[in-house]
Amino acid sequence: MAARVRFVSALVLVMSIAAVLVSSGSAGSKxxxxxxxxxxxxxxxxxCTFTITDDSGKRVTSxxxxxxxxxxxxxxxxxxxxxxxxGCNGDGYGYVNFQLTGPGIDLTTTIDAGCETDYLFPPxxxxxxxxxxxxxxxxxxxxxxxxxTLASGSPAIPTKNAYTPTSGKGTTSxxxxxxxxxxxxxxxxxxxxxASGKPTLTSKGKTVxxxxxxxxxFAITDNDPKASFILVIHQTGYLAPKPxxxxxxxxxxxxxxxxxxxxxxxxxxxxxxxxxxxxVIG
Numbered sequence: 001m002a003a004r005v006r007f008v009s010a011l012v013l014v015m016s017i018a019a020v021l022v023s024s025g026s027a028g029s030k031x032x033x034x035x036x037x038x039x040x041x042x043x044x045x046x047x048c049t050f051t052i053t054d055d056s057g058k059r060v061t062s063x064x065x066x067x068x069x070x071x072x073x074x075x076x077x078x079x080x081x082x083x084x085x086x087g088c089n090g091d092g093y094g095y096v097n098f099q100l101t102g103p104g105i106d107l108t109t110t111i112d113a114g115c116e117t118d119y120l121f122p123p124x125x126x127x128x129x130x131x132x133x134x135x136x137x138x139x140x141x142x143x144x145x146x147x148x149t150l151a152s153g154s155p156a157i158p159t160k161n162a163y164t165p166t167s168g169k170g171t172t173s174x175x176x177x178x179x180x181x182x183x184x185x186x187x188x189x190x191x192x193x194x195a196s197g198k199p200t201l202t203s204k205g206k207t208v209x210x211x212x213x214x215x216x217x218f219a220i221t222d223n224d225p226k227a228s229f230i231l232v233i234h235q236t237g238y239l240a241p242k243p244x245x246x247x248x249x250x251x252x253x254x255x256x257x258x259x260x261x262x263x264x265x266x267x268x269x270x271x272x273x274x275x276x277x278x279x280v281i282g
Contacts, residue, residue, distance in 0.1 A: 037067055037068065037069050037123055037157070037158075038054065038055055038066070038067075038068050038069070038156060038158060039054070039055055039068060039069040039070070040052055040053075040054060040060060040063075040070045040071070041053045041054070041071050041073070042070065042071065042072040042073070042098060042100075042134065043073055044073065044074040044078075044096060044136075045075070046075060046076075046085065046086030047086055048078075048086065048088040048089075048096070048136055048138060048143070049136070049139075049143050050145075052134060052145060052147065055158050060147050061147050061148075062148045062149070063126065063147065063148075063149055063150070063155060064150050064152075064153035064155045064156075065126055065127055065128035065129075065130075065149045065150060066125070066126060066154045066155040067124065067125050067126075067155075068126055068155060069120060069121060069122075069123055069124070070100065070107060070120070070121040071118065071119070071120045071121075072096070072109055072111060072118070072119045072120075072121075073111075073117055073118040073119075074111060074117050075242070076242045077114055077115065077116070077117060077242070077243070078096055078111070078114040079094060079112075079114020080094075080114065080235075081114070087114075088136060088138040088139070089138065094114060095110050095113050095114025096109070096110060096136060096138075097110055097136060097137040098110075098111075098135075099134070099135055099137055100133070100134045101132065101133055102126070102127075102130055102131060102132030102133065103130045104125065104127055105126070105132065107121055107124065109121070117243065117245075118245075118249060120249065126149050127149065128151055128152060129148075129149065129150070129151045130148065131146060131147075131148050132146070132147055132148070134147075184215065185214075185216065185258065186211075186215060186216055187203065187216055187217070188203075188216065189208060189211075189216050189218050189219070190202050190203070190219050191218055191219065191220040191229055191246070191268070192220070192221045192222075193220065193222045193223060193227060193228075193229045193247065194223055194224065195223045195224055196224070197224045197226070197227045197270045198274075199229055199268055199270050199276060200276075201276065208278045209278050209279070210279045210280075210281060211278065211280050211281070212280070212281060212282070213262055213263050213280050213281065213282055214260070214261065215258055215259070215260045215261075216258070216259060216260075216261060217256060217257070217258055218231070218246055218256070218258070218259055219254070219255075219256050220247050220255045220256075221253075221254050222248075222252055222255065223252060224270065225250055225251075225252050226249065226250070227249060227270040228247050228248050228249045228270060229245075229246045229247045229268065229270060230245055230268065230269050231243065231244045231246055231259065231267070231268050232244065232268075233262070233265070233266050234264060234265040234266065234267060234277075246259075261280045262280065263280050265277055265278075265279055266278055266279070266280055
C-alpha cells in the first residue's frame with residue numbers, strides 16, 4: 001500500500017512538471033501582434049485626383065528610407081459612380097488605375113475594379129536616395145506626383161498598432177442619408193465582428209430586423225484585424241450608395257459612432273462575406 005502511494009505521488013509530480021513545461025513553452029512561443037508600420041495614404045477625390053499623406057496627415061514630399069504600407073482609398077465605390085458625378089473616366093472605365101513606381105517598386109491597383117473603397121498593399125521597402133512616381137493612369141499628366149527618400153534615417157513608427165486593443169469612442173459620423181429626421185438618438189445598437197469576420201447586430205439582446213428611422217449609436221466590438229464592420233443602405237437608383245466603415249479594415253477594439261438611418265433596406269457585412277439585412281421604417 002505504501003509503495004502504491006509513493007508511485008501515485010511520483011506520477012502526480014511528473015504530470016505537474018510536464019504541465020509547467022508545456023505552459024512555459026506555450027508562453028514562450030506565443031506570437032505577439034505584428035509590429036506597427038508607417039503608412040503612406042493615397043486618398044482620392046471625386047475628380048480622380050489624389051493626395052499622398054503620412055501618419056501625421058502631412059503631405060509627402062520626402063521620406064526616410066525603410067518599410068512602409070501603402071493604402072489607396074476612394075470616398076465612394078468608383079466602379080458604380082455616375083460619370084457626371086465623378087470618378088476616373090479615362091479609357092472608358094470609372095474606377096481608379098493607380099500606379100506607384102520607383103527602384104524595386106511597381107505597385108498597381110484598381111481597388112477591385114471599383115467594387116471596394118480601400119486597398120492596402122503589403123509592406124514595401126523604399127530604398128534610400130531614390131525617386132518615386134505616383135499617378136492615376138487615366139489622367140497621368142494631371143495626377144503625376146513625385147516624392148523622394150532621404151539618404152539615411154528611418155521612418156517614425158506609429159505609437160499604436162492596428163492590432164492594439166482600444167476602447168475609444170471613435171467619432172460622430174456625418175449624416176450619410178440627408179436631413180429631415182429627428183436629431184434625437186433613438187437608441188444603441190450593439191455590433192460585433194468576430195475573429196473569423198462574421199458580423200452581428202443586436203438591439204437589447206435581439207438580432208436587429210426592423211427599426212424606426214432616426215439616429216442610432218452603433219457600439220461595435222471588432223476582433224478581426226483583416227476586415228471592417230460595414231453598413232450600407234440597399235441601392236434603389238442608378239447611383240450606388242456610399243458604404244460606411246464603422247471600424248476600419250485593420251482596426252481591432254471598440255468603436256462608437258452615430259449613424260442616421262433613413263427608411264429602406266439596410267445591409268451590414270465584413271469584406272466579401274455574407275450580407276445581413278434589416279428594415280428601417282418611417
